[in-house]
Amino acid sequence: MDFPKPPRRPVRPQRNKTFTCDEKTPECTPCRNIGSPCAGYDIQLVWVTSDNRTYKPNARRFLPCDLTWKDLPVLNSDALDTLIAQCDDNQDNEETHSESLAKLYNPFNVFSINNISFARLPEWTGARLLQTPTTYGGQLGQEEAFLFNHYLHHVGSIMMPFEDHRNPWKSSYPQVALYYASQEQKSLCRAMLAQSALTLAYMGCDTERMMELGRKYYTAAIKQIRAVLSDNPEDYGGLLAAIMTLMFIEVYSGDSKQWRTHFKGAWELFRAQSKKQPQPWWVSEFAYASTQSLCLIKIVSETSQLEQSMSTLEIGGIDDPIEDELLTSVSSSSIFGFTIGATKSLMACISEIKGLAKGLRVGQTLQITDNRVVNLFEQLSQCQLLVSEEAEATLGSSPRASQSADMLSDREIIVQCHLRAFIAAAYIYLYRTLLDFPPAKIRSYVHDVFQNVTQFLQMAGGNLSLWPAFIAAVEVYEGQDLQAAKNWMNAATNLGMGNRFQAQRVIESVWNTREAIAAATGKFLGDVAVDWRAVMRDLDIDVLLV
Numbered sequence: 001m002d003f004p005k006p007p008r009r010p011v012r013p014q015r016n017k018t019f020t021c022d023e024k025t026p027e028c029t030p031c032r033n034i035g036s037p038c039a040g041y042d043i044q045l046v047w048v049t050s051d052n053r054t055y056k057p058n059a060r061r062f063l064p065c066d067l068t069w070k071d072l073p074v075l076n077s078d079a080l081d082t083l084i085a086q087c088d089d090n091q092d093n094e095e096t097h098s099e100s101l102a103k104l105y106n107p108f109n110v111f112s113i114n115n116i117s118f119a120r121l122p123e124w125t126g127a128r129l130l131q132t133p134t135t136y137g138g139q140l141g142q143e144e145a146f147l148f149n150h151y152l153h154h155v156g157s158i159m160m161p162f163e164d165h166r167n168p169w170k171s172s173y174p175q176v177a178l179y180y181a182s183q184e185q186k187s188l189c190r191a192m193l194a195q196s197a198l199t200l201a202y203m204g205c206d207t208e209r210m211m212e213l214g215r216k217y218y219t220a221a222i223k224q225i226r227a228v229l230s231d232n233p234e235d236y237g238g239l240l241a242a243i244m245t246l247m248f249i250e251v252y253s254g255d256s257k258q259w260r261t262h263f264k265g266a267w268e269l270f271r272a273q274s275k276k277q278p279q280p281w282w283v284s285e286f287a288y289a290s291t292q293s294l295c296l297i298k299i300v301s302e303t304s305q306l307e308q309s310m311s312t313l314e315i316g317g318i319d320d321p322i323e324d325e326l327l328t329s330v331s332s333s334s335i336f337g338f339t340i341g342a343t344k345s346l347m348a349c350i351s352e353i354k355g356l357a358k359g360l361r362v363g364q365t366l367q368i369t370d371n372r373v374v375n376l377f378e379q380l381s382q383c384q385l386l387v388s389e390e391a392e393a394t395l396g397s398s399p400r401a402s403q404s405a406d407m408l409s410d411r412e413i414i415v416q417c418h419l420r421a422f423i424a425a426a427y428i429y430l431y432r433t434l435l436d437f438p439p440a441k442i443r444s445y446v447h448d449v450f451q452n453v454t455q456f457l458q459m460a461g462g463n464l465s466l467w468p469a470f471i472a473a474v475e476v477y478e479g480q481d482l483q484a485a486k487n488w489m490n491a492a493t494n495l496g497m498g499n500r501f502q503a504q505r506v507i508e509s510v511w512n513t514r515e516a517i518a519a520a521t522g523k524f525l526g527d528v529a530v531d532w533r534a535v536m537r538d539l540d541i542d543v544l545l546v
Contacts, residue, residue, distance in 0.1 A: 147197050147200075147213065150199070155169070155199050159248075161462050167339075173286075174192070182238055187224035188238050188242040190220040190242075191221040194216075194249055198249055202253070202498065233273075237280075241290040244290055247266065250262060252496070254501055263301070270326065271323075295326075295330045295331060298327075299347055299350060340465045341465050342419070345382070348379070349379050353429055387420055391416045414456060418465070424446075428446060437529070439475040439525070439527075443481075453469050454484050469485075492504070505541065514530050
């Protein structure tokens, strides 16, 4: 911005002397000579358009405040809070994947901050006022463009635990959806609009209207997916992404049953397509991102299933050669696991623990099991040693021989906290699932999880993955960790994601069950082991812990 010319000042008193202002820029000569700030050059910002002839360049400007927001709607305080919460998108990463995507009309988009605020957005009724001046090349209407913007700037962000330039829900998903060429891409676009509208509804933003829009686009996406499946699907990546988006809608709606229907459909598509085309997930980064997400969900979802409630086919599924080959291929990538803040090796450990539990159920020998458990401890120990290197790989930074904690960037600390919490939770899962240790014997791991969770939240890390915090929370029974678990649940339920409320219900039910057993038996709370999977079954809840 040009320096404004100061008001005319013929004389200026200074220590019983007068100085004539020569109006030179950037400061007048008399003020410069005596080392005094030239008050006439204080910068005053004003919105000026190229065709605005009211103000002359490099001249004094009169700033009538009423002209700044002329012809724009007056927003209430709740609407302003919502705009501020949506204004940031981590500009460092935004340039790499959404330069061409227009921003929602928002006066606060000119400001950037380093971390996104995930506080609950207040209820307000001004969503219709926030229409964007662009429709993304004419492909979207004003209302659709608003929802698409919300997906890009909020929903896409909370799909991962921290900001990452590779986040597919902020890069490849919107790019493919906007391409809008195939029926699969159109169904993805509709599904994304539905997820955006329903997320706004769950956060209390114009609830009735957003629910109406969510149902409208959800139904449209379902119809298009059915039409594609009745024909011969050609766009594997687009179709899988659309089905997965519908699945996440059910997950975040709090519906504890319907998400698995979409998951099974996506898994069957994955298996069927692999027979038609060799490894279709390697066709593009977009296709791999959706396939990776599918495989991660399979691993995580199986951790909540009781072996005794599974069919013989399900128990033997770990040895299914086709399924094993598909999972091995997808998980062979070095980036496998990054979308939930984990690593390839860590997800392999969690999958192995579940496999061992299945093996014990069908009578696998103790010697084989013992050897595999020893190997698991070694693998988890190796994961702990490689936290710094894995975090650097996630951030795309160069490896450093040594670096003290006070030299780490905030993003590096956030990524490391999330990964350490995940590793500690994997230990808890191992001890509880295979060795049936009571909470008192794994308290150190529980404390480790919530120490990292607390630091993660304090640094505004984002939407912490549900699995590690949940696995630790169900084993909490007293003290500082109990309060930390409650603080985490308060933060988790403020994101407009229904599965967080269902998880909270299970956790609190486990706590109540433990207290009831301790009271009835006289046992110490820490010695009472409660299988949260059985509690979830009794509550008739099927929570996806992502």
